[in-house]
Amino acid sequence: MYATNKVRGGSNGRKGTRYEDFFAGFRVAQVAVDQLRNLGEWPVIEDQVFAFVDDLVLTTSAKSHYHQLKNVADLSWTSGVHSLEVDFQYQVALSAQRNESPAITTLIVSKPEVFDGMLAGIPAAIKPHSTVEHFPYCDGSFNRLVIEFQPLRASLEQLTRIENPTDDDLANVLGVLMIGLMQSGQAPTVEAVLQKAQSVSPSLLRLFPWQIGGFQLHPEFVNILAKIPNLIYGTSRGFFTWSALSTSGVLQFNCLSPEFMRFQDRVISVAPLSFDEFEELLP
Amino acid sequence: MINRKYTKISIDDDEARNLVDEISNKTANVGRYRQIMVEIGRKLAHQIVLDISADDKNDICVVCTVEDADYLARGVIDVLAGAGLGARTKLLCLWNEKIREDGVSLSPVLRQYKEESTTNKVDYIVVKSIISGACVVKTNLTRALSSNNYDHVFVASPVMLQGAQDRLAREFPSEISSRFDYYWLATDSDKQGDEVLPGIGGSVYERLGLGDERQKNTIVPAIVKERRNRLPAVAETAQI
Numbered sequence: 001m002y003a004t005n006k007v008r009g010g011s012n013g014r015k016g017t018r019y020e021d022f023f024a025g026f027r028v029a030q031v032a033v034d035q036l037r038n039l040g041e042w043p044v045i046e047d048q049v050f051a052f053v054d055d056l057v058l059t060t061s062a063k064s065h066y067h068q069l070k071n072v073a074d075l076s077w078t079s080g081v082h083s084l085e086v087d088f089q090y091q092v093a094l095s096a097q098r099n100e101s102p103a104i105t106t107l108i109v110s111k112p113e114v115f116d117g118m119l120a121g122i123p124a125a126i127k128p129h130s131t132v133e134h135f136p137y138c139d140g141s142f143n144r145l146v147i148e149f150q151p152l153r154a155s156l157e158q159l160t161r162i163e164n165p166t167d168d169d170l171a172n173v174l175g176v177l178m179i180g181l182m183q184s185g186q187a188p189t190v191e192a193v194l195q196k197a198q199s200v201s202p203s204l205l206r207l208f209p210w211q212i213g214g215f216q217l218h219p220e221f222v223n224i225l226a227k228i229p230n231l232i233y234g235t236s237r238g239f240f241t242w243s244a245l246s247t248s249g250v251l252q253f254n255c256l257s258p259e260f261m262r263f264q265d266r267v268i269s270v271a272p273l274s275f276d277e278f279e280e281l282l283p
Numbered sequence: 284m285i286n287r288k289y290t291k292i293s294i295d296d297d298e299a300r301n302l303v304d305e306i307s308n309k310t311a312n313v314g315r316y317r318q319i320m321v322e323i324g325r326k327l328a329h330q331i332v333l334d335i336s337a338d339d340k341n342d343i344c345v346v347c348t349v350e351d352a353d354y355l356a357r358g359v360i361d362v363l364a365g366a367g368l369g370a371r372t373k374l375l376c377l378w379n380e381k382i383r384e385d386g387v388s389l390s391p392v393l394r395q396y397k398e399e400s401t402t403n404k405v406d407y408i409v410v411k412s413i414i415s416g417a418c419v420v421k422t423n424l425t426r427a428l429s430s431n432n433y434d435h436v437f438v439a440s441p442v443m444l445q446g447a448q449d450r451l452a453r454e455f456p457s458e459i460s461s462r463f464d465y466y467w468l469a470t471d472s473d474k475q476g477d478e479v480l481p482g483i484g485g486s487v488y489e490r491l492g493l494g495d496e497r498q499k500n501t502i503v504p505a506i507v508k509e510r511r512n513r514l515p516a517v518a519e520t521a522q523i
Contacts, residue, residue, distance in 0.1 A: 143421055143454040166429040168392060168422045175382070175389045182385040202380050204391055245511050249394030252380065279503060282394070 019071040019137050020047060020055055022145055023108055025177040026135065027058060027067075028197075029155035031190045032208075036158060039210060042191040045181075052087040052094060053105050058190070064100045066091050071110040071137050077123050088126045105130045110137040142178075146171040161206045161239040162250050172204045202252030207238025215255055221264045224271050228278055244275040251283065259283070285481055286472045292330055293468040299326045303441050303468040306490070307481035313492035316484075317354050320441075320491070324358020324410065327439040327466045331359075331408060332366045334437075334464065341434050342400040344373045346409040346427045348419060349394075350488055352376045352504035355410050359439065360506070373398035373405075376507050377423050378500050390422040393500060396507045398514075404434040412487040414467075415444040415479050417451040424451075428459060436462045444479045445472040 024047060031043060043058040043065075051057065053066035068084065077085045088105040095103035105126065109115045115134035122130050138144035146152060147167055156170040159177075180197030188196075198205045217235065225231060230244040240251045240260065253259040263283060272278040287307075293300040305311055306319050335343075343363060347356035356374070363372045378394040407427050411420050420438065428436075436459075438451070443465070452460035473480040484490055493499040 139453060141454045143425060144456060147425070147459075148456055166426045168425040168429070171422075171425065172389050172391045175387045179382075179384050179387050182387075200382060200384065202382070202391060202393065204382075204389070246398055246514055247394065247396045247507070247511065249378070252393055282501070 019110065019135075019140075020069055021178050021181070022137075022142055022174070023067070023069055023135050024056055024181050025142075025174050026152050026155070027056065028177045028181065028190055028193055029152070029159060029174070031058070032194055033155045033158045035190075036208065042189040044187050044189050045193065046187045051091055053091040055108075059101060062101055064095050064103045066095075066103055066105045067108055068105070069108045069135075070114070073111055073114065075109065075114050075118060077118065077121055085123045085126055088130055092126075092129055103129060107132045108135050109133075110135065112136075142174050143171050146174060159206055161204060161237050161254075162241050163234075163236060169204075176200045176204045198254075203239075203254055207254050207256065211256070212238045217255075218264050218268065220268050224267055225278075228272060228275055231275055231278065242278075244278075247275075247279070249282065287481065288470045288472075290467055290469065292326065292466065296326065299323070299468055302326065306441065307484045309484045311484070311490075313490070316490045317492070320351070320354035320412065321358040321361075323441045323468065324355040324360075324439075325362050326358075326468070327410070327441075328359040328362035328408075330466050331437045331439065332362060332368070335368075335406065335435075339406065339435070340371075340402065341404045341406045342371045342373055342402045343368060343406045343408060344375055344398075344400060344427065346375045346377070346407055346423055348411065348423065349376060349378045349502060349504060350491060350493055350499050351410055351412050352506050354491060355412055355441070357506050359408060359410055371402075373400055374506070374510055375423075375427055376504060377426065379419050379422065380500065381496065388416065388418045390419045392422065392426060395426070396511065398510065400432065403432065405430075405432050406435040406437070407433055408437045408439060410439045412440065413442050413444075413479060413483045414438070414440045414447040414451070415474070415477075415482075417447050417454070420451055421454045424455070428455075433459070433462065435464065437464050437466060439466040441467065442469050442471055442479065442483055443467045444474065444482075445470055 041060045043060045045058050047056050048054060049057050051066060053068045055069040056067040058065045077083060084107065091105055092103045107118055109118060112134055115132060119132040136145060136149055138148060153170055156173045157165060159173050160169045176197040179200050180193045183196050184193045225233060231242065233242040235255050238254045240255055242249060251260065266281055270281060272281060289300055293303060302319050302323050306316060311319060345356055345359055360372055363369060376396040377392050379390045380393050382389040409420060409424050414420055448465055452463060471479050471482055488494060488496060488499045493502060
């Protein structure tokens with residue numbers, strides 16, 4: 001009964017503006033970066049689940065990682081009719097009963113002072129499977145979150161469509177990850193969320209190495225660009241980036257798209273000789 | 284009934300007040316509208332220059348969107364040059380797109396023209412034809428301030444929607460937002476859909492004769508071409 005009511009009380013649906021939405025976007029970014037380093041099993045991601053620790057869960061065959069988020073100034077492991085300690089204990093028992101992958105439970109808190117207190121005070125009974133993490137709220141601004149929270153920046157930097165991104169590029173990636181989550185339906189894999197995020201137009205999320213495969217620019221396209229003075233270009237993250245004469249940019253569609261094929265064809269057809277002529281061909 | 288409050292700049296200056304009213308009444312043709320925006324840029328810049336200390340030797344980076352570059356921003360740059368600050372003035376022109384989905388608003392930068400600064404610290408003048416939700420200004424300011432060399436930040440616009448300053452400030456750490464100084468001519472409090480009323484008389488792209496949202500992003504402003512042609516030649520072709 002308690003678990004049922006707990007879910008009912010929390011299911012407001014994603015709005016793209018909640019603490020939980022920002023955190024879910026962060027977790028998706030972290031998983032994506034992990035997969036970049038070592039491609040393996042994609043976790044399934046769910047929020048507002050029927051569980052004791054119910055804000056977010058990522059599940060693989062190796063573990064079920066449950067998260068409880070608390071954007072509050074005052075918190076305790078043991079207070080309340082249904083304390084966090086009890087919820088975390090019950091969650092592990094429930095997961096075992098359901099034959100889920102071994103459960104770990106993480107408390108996510110927005111205030112650094114709450115983080116310090118809760119980390120130091122993890123009850124012994126739940127310590128083997130519990131951790132605490134700090135994830136700030138920044139008054140609901142994900143622009144501020146990106147500017148201020150280094151762990152988030154570090155993940156997002158790997159996911160932008162260009163190398164050496166600026167802060168607004170990072171915020172854009174977090175934004176499309178949240179859109180991807182909201183449009184992915186119930187219990188998608190993180191891979192499916194990333195694909196949804198990549199489908200937002202203009203495209204702001206990089207292509208991954210397993211997507212880029214053996215892609216190469218058309219040799220004639222390369223020959224033409226080589227003759228344009230001052231032009232530097234690249235495709236390292238699956239998007240065509242260019243730079244010349246203090247002007248730079250990135251195409252709003254990736255290199256595997258029909259739009260990029262058409263762009264290449266247009267450049268080949270016109271064969272620009274200067275940056276001015278090339279610039280006129282940009283979509 | 285129009286719900287507009289005029290700022291001190293336009294209360295003290297009849298010409299400024301007439302200009303901001305003229306752009307909002309939808310009768311000006313493209314040529315006149317462009318001229319008004321240049322004049323408003325000059326009016327705003329005159330106020331900003333008064334507040335730049337004589338001891339301030341920073342470069343001054345004018346940050347603008349592609350649609351504002353040849354008009355509002357050009358007026359600002361003209362005044363900076365007239366005040367002897369031309370050599371320190373740099374231009375950052377940004378081509379923004381728009382995503383509004385599921386409560387998430389983004390204004391990603393597709394292209395930029397950026398002149399590099401030579402001083403350790405830089406004063407930024409961010410100009411925008413109208414500041415409403417502040418999504419574009421937030422994005423462009425975030426990009427400009429990414430280099431972490433900011434000193435003073437001047438935000439200038441003909442019209443702001445009520446609350447725009449708070450909305451913008453909330454998107455930045457207080458260490459940054461506390462540096463924002465605002466210069467504008469009128470505050471409007473009404474909106475119909477996305478359009479501020481009376482605002483600047485509708486879609487700025489159309490009033491300036493730049494087409495629609497997609498078409499304006501294909502334009503290279505004349506001021507960008509002029510300034511780019513004055514830059515020294517650089518490296519040979521390379522693939523990165």
